[in-house]
Amino acid sequence: LSFPVNDGFDWTDLTTTLVLVFFNDTATTEIYTRLFSARDVATARRAAVAAAALMLPVALLVTGLGLSVRALNPAIPAEEALPWLLYHGLPPIASALLLAGLVAALMSSADSTLLGQAVVLADDVIAGIRPLNDRGAVRVARVCVLALGGTSLALALGLRGVIASLMFAYSVFTSGVDGPVALGLLAGRFRPGPRAALAGMCVGGTLGVFGVLPGLDVPFKPYLPLVGLALSVLVPLTATALQKLSRIRVDSW
Numbered sequence: 001l002s003f004p005v006n007d008g009f010d011w012t013d014l015t016t017t018l019v020l021v022f023f024n025d026t027a028t029t030e031i032y033t034r035l036f037s038a039r040d041v042a043t044a045r046r047a048a049v050a051a052a053a054l055m056l057p058v059a060l061l062v063t064g065l066g067l068s069v070r071a072l073n074p075a076i077p078a079e080e081a082l083p084w085l086l087y088h089g090l091p092p093i094a095s096a097l098l099l100a101g102l103v104a105a106l107m108s109s110a111d112s113t114l115l116g117q118a119v120v121l122a123d124d125v126i127a128g129i130r131p132l133n134d135r136g137a138v139r140v141a142r143v144c145v146l147a148l149g150g151t152s153l154a155l156a157l158g159l160r161g162v163i164a165s166l167m168f169a170y171s172v173f174t175s176g177v178d179g180p181v182a183l184g185l186l187a188g189r190f191r192p193g194p195r196a197a198l199a200g201m202c203v204g205g206t207l208g209v210f211g212v213l214p215g216l217d218v219p220f221k222p223y224l225p226l227v228g229l230a231l232s233v234l235v236p237l238t239a240t241a242l243q244k245l246s247r248i249r250v251d252s253w
Helices: 011-024 029-036 040-070 078-089 090-129 134-159 164-187 194-212 222-252
Strands: none
Touching: 011 078, 011 164, 011 222, 029 040, 040 078, 078 090, 078 164, 078 222, 090 164, 134 164, 164 222, 194 222
């Protein structure tokens, strides 16, 4: 075994993976919905700190299981490590419990993500273009659920791999969304408006897609998700600064 890099996974791959996975958790809808449902700010803060502390041992446990499987069966593909462990490495009762837990976690994460993104798309994007009443917003959100679910299914069938699907989602989401969200929380008087934030999302997300789309040969492809993340910050900041500068010039006249 070679850790953390090897012939098929170099330092560029490691850096990109760490950045995309780490920053993905700073802007996911399901995290904010849980924080906003807390009793008060102190409860939300304690829950966030506790969840962050638990992520490290869980990540080490999952990584340790994967390395153990690779040590026992060096030729096994990464996608088959968990099925191999369930079939060969654990007693039947433990395998059944682990599989049931994985399915439950998958269903919980999938429905939270799908519903959250559908509501964001309906309320923050479509309703911003065409105002909707409550009943209309619900109908549009239902259509968004079907559209996002169908798109996700098509991508999963096309990519044909859990790791490839996750990296595709991480690249698009982190490269496009994290920068504008961070600016909205931290930028103060340089906080971008809706159009500037949307421009940053489009530029960053597009570069993220180009960086992980199979069969697409473009220059500097491994670096495009990181470039997209940087531009998702720079584009809204530049647009906001230009808007403020134009207002200052108008006021000076």
